[in-house]
Amino acid sequence: MNPVVGIAAFVAVSLATAAIGFYGLRISRTTGDFYVASRTVPPWWNASAIGGEYLSAASFLGVAGLILLSGTDALWFPVGYTAGYLMLLLFVAAPLRRSGAYTIPDFTESRLDSKAVRRVTSLIVVMVGWLYIVPQLHGAALTIRITTGLPSWVGSVAVVVVVCLTVVAGGMRSITFVQAFQYWLKLTALAVPVIFMLLALAGTGATPLAEPVTNPTGLPPAGMYQNISLLVALLFGTLGLPHVLVRFYTNPDGQSARRTTLIVLGLLSVFYLFPTAYGLAGRLFAPDLAQRGQADALVLLLPGRLIGGTAGELLSALVVAGAFAAFLSTTSGLVVSLAGVISQDVLGGSVRGFRVAALISATVPLAFAFSTDSLALAGSVGLVFAFTASTLCPVLLLGIWWRGLTDAGAIAGMLTGAILCGGAMVAGAILGSAATPFWLAQPAAWSVPAAFAVMVLASRTTSNRVPATISRVMTRLHTPERPLETVRQTAERQLVERLPVERHPTER
Amino acid sequence: MTRVRVTAPRSAVRPAADTREAAQESEVGQVFVRSLIRSQLRLGIVVAAGFLLILVAFPVLLGLVPGLAAVRVAGIPFDWLLLGAGIYPVIGISAWLYIRSAARNESRYRDLAEDK
Numbered sequence: 364m365n366p367v368v369g370i371a372a373f374v375a376v377s378l379a380t381a382a383i384g385f386y387g388l389r390i391s392r393t394t395g396d397f398y399v400a401s402r403t404v405p406p407w408w409n410a411s412a413i414g415g416e417y418l419s420a421a422s423f424l425g426v427a428g429l430i431l432l433s434g435t436d437a438l439w440f441p442v443g444y445t446a447g448y449l450m451l452l453l454f455v456a457a458p459l460r461r462s463g464a465y466t467i468p469d470f471t472e473s474r475l476d477s478k479a480v481r482r483v484t485s486l487i488v489v490m491v492g493w494l495y496i497v498p499q500l501h502g503a504a505l506t507i508r509i510t511t512g513l514p515s516w517v518g519s520v521a522v523v524v525v526v527c528l529t530v531v532a533g534g535m536r537s538i539t540f541v542q543a544f545q546y547w548l549k550l551t552a553l554a555v556p557v558i559f560m561l562l563a564l565a566g567t568g569a570t571p572l573a574e575p576v577t578n579p580t581g582l583p584p585a586g587m588y589q590n591i592s593l594l595v596a597l598l599f600g601t602l603g604l605p606h607v608l609v610r611f612y613t614n615p616d617g618q619s620a621r622r623t624t625l626i627v628l629g630l631l632s633v634f635y636l637f638p639t640a641y642g643l644a645g646r647l648f649a650p651d652l653a654q655r656g657q658a659d660a661l662v663l664l665l666p667g668r669l670i671g672g673t674a675g676e677l678l679s680a681l682v683v684a685g686a687f688a689a690f691l692s693t694t695s696g697l698v699v700s701l702a703g704v705i706s707q708d709v710l711g712g713s714v715r716g717f718r719v720a721a722l723i724s725a726t727v728p729l730a731f732a733f734s735t736d737s738l739a740l741a742g743s744v745g746l747v748f749a750f751t752a753s754t755l756c757p758v759l760l761l762g763i764w765w766r767g768l769t770d771a772g773a774i775a776g777m778l779t780g781a782i783l784c785g786g787a788m789v790a791g792a793i794l795g796s797a798a799t800p801f802w803l804a805q806p807a808a809w810s811v812p813a814a815f816a817v818m819v820l821a822s823r824t825t826s827n828r829v830p831a832t833i834s835r836v837m838t839r840l841h842t843p844e845r846p847l848e849t850v851r852q853t854a855e856r857q858l859v860e861r862l863p864v865e866r867h868p869t870e871r
Numbered sequence: 872m873t874r875v876r877v878t879a880p881r882s883a884v885r886p887a888a889d890t891r892e893a894a895q896e897s898e899v900g901q902v903f904v905r906s907l908i909r910s911q912l913r914l915g916i917v918v919a920a921g922f923l924l925i926l927v928a929f930p931v932l933l934g935l936v937p938g939l940a941a942v943r944v945a946g947i948p949f950d951w952l953l954l955g956a957g958i959y960p961v962i963g964i965s966a967w968l969y970i971r972s973a974a975r976n977e978s979r980y981r982d983l984a985e986d987k
Binding site: 435438439441442445446449450452453454457590594618621622624625628629632635636639643764834837838841842843 | 900901904907908911912914915918919922926930947950951954955956958959960962963965966967969970973974977978980981984
């Protein structure tokens with residue numbers, strides 16, 4: 364591929380992101396402005412922003428690559444990534460919005476009235492964030508290597524530098540609009556080449572090189588256990604993702620949080636049709652990519668293969684731009700959430716602290732990315748989902764729906780999940796993918812129930828520690844907001860009450 | 872006009888309108904809150920279980936009916952079509968049904984809490 368194409372696409376996306384970030388919308392200057400702005404973001408923008416932040420390297424590159432490798436087994440990935448939002452809608456969306464918490468540590472602290480729970484939650488949120496950034500950097504490394512021929516590390520470093528610059532300079536103030544733009548860019552970048560490829564194939568009447576059912580790798584298909592464990596991880600992992608919760612805060616009330624989630628489900632459903640189409644087309648027309656270990660690059664290479672000449676190069680540039688939008692949006696969303704948590708809990712919550720924390724949040728995973736090999740992108744993100752499903756998901760679900768949860772139970776359960784799932788991930792990394800037994804490679808099926816069980820049992824044995832505020836908190840989480848007229852009447856009082864919790868992290 | 876309301880004592884200004892706080896304070900209110908939470912949880916579990924049943928039914932169907940996976944629709948194998956595109960409308964419909972019912976539960980709660 365022409366190296367200029369890759370570099371030009373990366374620079375264009377970075378500049379567009381920064382430009383929208385800095386000049387797009389400068390409403391949220393003060394906390395009060397942010398509060399007002401949160402009520403004026405239309406649900407469509409909000410949903411696009413959630414989709415933009417959520418669709419990472421795993422969705423953009425990894426899903427198609429995995430479909431090329433494992434066929435219909437891999438179709439469970441996009442289904443799980445989407446259905447995770449259904450679970451979020453059913454059990455988390457409205458109560459979490461009504462809690463008024465801005466981050467997951469804010470939520471657990473106010474729900475369980477405990478600083479210790481806050482610290483453990485913060486620790487786990489930071490771990491999840493770092494684990495999730497690593498595959499983004501691997502994706503960037505792969506994209507730069509494939510499209511420009513430059514060394515892999517250039518891609519990871521470039522993404523970290525761009526994210527640090529925009530976040531530290533305050534360019535993420537209008538993050539909702541940046542992320543919304545990224546969703547539509549990603550969708551366009553996948554959809555337009557698909558349309559051109561279909562036209563080209565119809566025009567030339569090209570014959571497929573292989574059958575879609577033919578497995579190009581010759582590896583055995585995944586068993587029932589792997590598929591079930593994967594679905595558990597994806598269904599329950601989504602609702603604990605730290606950067607997802609922040610986006611729900613920009614909904615004015617619980618019912619609109621639900622409506623936004625419905626739109627998100629629609630946007631994700633439309634998006635995932637395209638990686639699936641790339642995967643199927645890859646099986647038909649580019650089965651050799653699976654053999655050469657370039658499956659994750661399928662989305663990047665396919666348009667150039669099927670459509671030659673300038674048109675092919677332009678479409679390739681579009682796909683590369685979409686890929687970088689995926690790395691940048693997910694990484695910056697995670698860095699902003701992590702920096703909010705780190706600066707508040709460790710560095711005292713000043714603006715300078717937020718900037719230092721942003722640098723830490725982005726550079727630590729860079730070291731991880733250098734020291735680890737790139738696994739299949741969708742697979743390594745799947746493991747992060749297993750980790751959130753084993754740690755943050757139980758504390759959110761039980762915290763929202765069960766009065767009996769105690770701080771001791773929450774801590775015991777989160778640590779159990781973190782040790783079991785984290786241990787399985789470390790063991791898998793040491794053993795290598797070939798030697799890892801299947802139950803260790805997909806830990807969610809046993810680590811998630813274990814974390815729930817420990818959380819419930821430990822809470823039962825410490826039932827005298829149920830916080831005194833429980834009735835008030837549960838009422839706040841589950842009862843509908845006042846009708847609009849009374850909201851306006853009490854907006855000012857509420858604003859004063861809510862200030863400490865609901866500040867935007869960049870405003871600190 | 873509104874400023875007067877904001878600075879005035881809460882109970883005197885908004886006798887029944889502020890359902891959230893009223894519910895916290897009385898025992899009857901807590902009964903309503905608990906029943907709202909129970910019905911929302913039941914609704915969530917029913918929708919999730921229904922969706923998961925359909926999700927599981929897809930591969931079971933493909934396994935039970937031999938030859939179904941080999942059927943081509945516009946050149947695309949049927950199992951790819953079912954898993955790759957057919958599940959998404961099910962997710963959307965489940966979500967839509969849930970949102971309607973959840974809002975109905977809440978308006979029922981609001982009627983109760985404001986009537987008493």
